[in-house]
Amino acid sequence: MFSWFGLFGTAFMSALGLFGLIIVIWAIIDIVKQERFTDIEKLIWVLIVIFFNIIGVIVYYFAGRTKAIDLEKVRSEISSDGQYCPYCGKRIDKSFTYCPHCGGRIKK
Numbered sequence: 304m305f306s307w308f309g310l311f312g313t314a315f316m317s318a319l320g321l322f323g324l325i326i327v328i329w330a331i332i333d334i335v336k337q338e339r340f341t342d343i344e345k346l347i348w349v350l351i352v353i354f355f356n357i358i359g360v361i362v363y364y365f366a367g368r369t370k371a372i373d374l375e376k377v378r379s380e381i382s383s384d385g386q387y388c389p390y391c392g393k394r395i396d397k398s399f400t401y402c403p404h405c406g407g408r409i410k411k
């Protein structure tokens with residue numbers, strides 16, 4: 304039996320399916336490009352996106368990408384580009400001669 308509602312319904316579902324497919328592919332490309340992720344993390348996110356589709360992409364966008372940015376921040380803080388002020392103990396850049404927090408002179 305022909306019905307306009309059925310036709311529009313099918314077209315709508317196809318468009319939604321296509322949109323879902325595009326967004327999943329976009330997410331997978333984005334995940335693979337993330338240099339902050341380890342291979343295991345990439346694999347986990349790709350699987351999440353494939354299994355949960357749009358919901359997985361949303362979770363990745365709000366949790367995964369934010370986590371990636373945080374990891375980068377943490378990594379740069381751990382890296383050897385910094386040192387600690389011997390007077391106040393605050394973390395300062397290696398190139399600083401004077402501590403910006405307490406004004407103490409840093410010995411080289």
Ligand SMILES: [Zn+2]
Pocket residue numbers: 388389390391392393402403404405406407
């Ligand atoms: Zn200081």
